[in-house]
Amino acid sequence: MKVAIASGKGGTGKTFVTVNLARSHMHPLVVLDCDVEEPNSNLFLTGELVARHRYSIMVPQVDGDACNGCRICADTCEFNAIAVIAGKPLIFEDLCHSCGGCAVFCPQEAMTEVPHEIGTITIRQAGTVRLVEGLLDVGKALAVPLIRAVKNYEKSTEGRTILLDAPPGTSCPMVWTIGDCDAVVLVAEPTAFGLHDLQLAVDTVREVGIPFGVVINKDGLGDARVAEYCQEAGIPILGKIPHDRQIAQAYANGDMVVDSLPQYRRLFVQLWASIEHLVFSKGGSHG
Amino acid sequence: MKVAFTASGDTLESAFDSRFGRAEKFIIYDMENGTFAVIDNGQNFQAAQGAGIQSAQHVVASGAQALVTGHLGPKAAKVIFAAGIAAYHADAKTVGEAVSMYKSKALKPMRDADVEGHWV
Numbered sequence: 001m002k003v004a005i006a007s008g009k010g011g012t013g014k015t016f017v018t019v020n021l022a023r024s025h026m027h028p029l030v031v032l033d034c035d036v037e038e039p040n041s042n043l044f045l046t047g048e049l050v051a052r053h054r055y056s057i058m059v060p061q062v063d064g065d066a067c068n069g070c071r072i073c074a075d076t077c078e079f080n081a082i083a084v085i086a087g088k089p090l091i092f093e094d095l096c097h098s099c100g101g102c103a104v105f106c107p108q109e110a111m112t113e114v115p116h117e118i119g120t121i122t123i124r125q126a127g128t129v130r131l132v133e134g135l136l137d138v139g140k141a142l143a144v145p146l147i148r149a150v151k152n153y154e155k156s157t158e159g160r161t162i163l164l165d166a167p168p169g170t171s172c173p174m175v176w177t178i179g180d181c182d183a184v185v186l187v188a189e190p191t192a193f194g195l196h197d198l199q200l201a202v203d204t205v206r207e208v209g210i211p212f213g214v215v216i217n218k219d220g221l222g223d224a225r226v227a228e229y230c231q232e233a234g235i236p237i238l239g240k241i242p243h244d245r246q247i248a249q250a251y252a253n254g255d256m257v258v259d260s261l262p263q264y265r266r267l268f269v270q271l272w273a274s275i276e277h278l279v280f281s282k283g284g285s286h287g
Numbered sequence: 288m289k290v291a292f293t294a295s296g297d298t299l300e301s302a303f304d305s306r307f308g309r310a311e312k313f314i315i316y317d318m319e320n321g322t323f324a325v326i327d328n329g330q331n332f333q334a335a336q337g338a339g340i341q342s343a344q345h346v347v348a349s350g351a352q353a354l355v356t357g358h359l360g361p362k363a364a365k366v367i368f369a370a371g372i373a374a375y376h377a378d379a380k381t382v383g384e385a386v387s388m389y390k391s392k393a394l395k396p397m398r399d400a401d402v403e404g405h406w407v
Contacts, residue, residue, distance in 0.1 A: 074344075079336060079337060080334060080336060080337020080338070080340050080341050081337060081340075083340045083341075083343065083344050083366045083369075084344075085344075085347060085366055085369040085370045086369065086370060086371070088369075090365060090366060090369055092337065092340060092362055092365075094362075094404075095336055095337050095340075095362075
């Protein structure tokens with residue numbers, strides 16, 4: 001079972017829900033932190049470092065002697081990553097999507113693909129939780145290839161449950177994270193901004209066609225419009241986490257709420273049951 | 288000598304566009320005889336990414352030896368300077384005004400990009 005924890009708005013509690021769900025699961029499981037621009041599950045899921053390696057994408061390199069400046073590479077590139085000036089290609093690695101088209105179509109065979117580092121993948125073991133995290137280098141713009149590399153670790157997870165901490169927003173990084181999941185949990189806060197961005201996220205998840213439900217975090221803050229919207233739109237509310245100062249304190253201390261505030265353990269155990277219901281009964285909102 | 292100006296319309300009366308990569312048009316003004324040609328940059332106006340690079344290639348292809356614009360990002364600057372084109376910063380209301388400023392040598396040359404790149 002593969003479940004993504006996502007939201008439209010940032011700061012609604014994706015990581016909070018992810019790490020506490022992970023801790024309250026009965027069996028060993030895997031957390032993939034796909035929020036590669038700001039991965040922070042590691043602040044809570046602390047543990048032994050298992051492995052760490054740099055991640056590279058392939059980008060073109062020009063052999064200046066072989067190149068005759070024909071411009072086919074620049075015309076092939078759909079991403080405007082190559083300009084040919086004074087008979088020489090200029091390559092903009094930041095814009096390259098590693099499609100390899102320029103190398104394939106170069107009549108002079110002057111283009112070769114070489115590795116270009118964009119981030120780091122770190123694997124930790126925090127108790128029964130295996131955490132795989134991607135961290136994009138500062139100044140790099142391409143989150144999706146690194147997210148794909150993090151998700152590639154699914155293959156070695158031996159059928160264990162996988163939780164994916166998704167990046168905020170509804171653009172490519174979020175869509176790639178949730179793409180092949182069995183269910184999506186959308187974490188929303190009951191405010192005007194929370195409702196607005198939840199609606200964007202709902203539109204996105206419906207388009208992708210995955211069962212989903214909503215967790216209302218900081219319930220009691222703001223108003224009831226998020227709950228009313230879910231009811232009207234036929235979206236199951238999987239759980240409500242109260243707006244409780246104790247939770248904020250525990251979180252700010254880097255503690256797991258399910259450890260330090262046992263009264264909330266039940267909430268996360270019930271949330272697991274709701275998620276399983278969503279996956280196995282396909283009873284969620286499809287669209 | 289031809290000079291490229293970023294414009295939002297087809298005439299010298301049209302507004303000077305301070306943006307380079309996503310300028311709507313380029314007016315290529317011939318300093319010798321006072322005539323000009325217009326290059327439509329609409330495709331890059333809407334480009335998802337790399338608008339500055341493509342726009343810079345338009346300017347290079349136009350044969351212009353100088354560029355007058357508001358701001359230049361790092362990727363566009365790389366292409367412009369690689370082509371040996373001189374870039375000037377202007378703070379003008381119309382293209383005609385920018386042309387006069389260029390003629391009276393009132394414009395500051397740009398040695399490098401003056402704004403950061405941005406991501407979609």
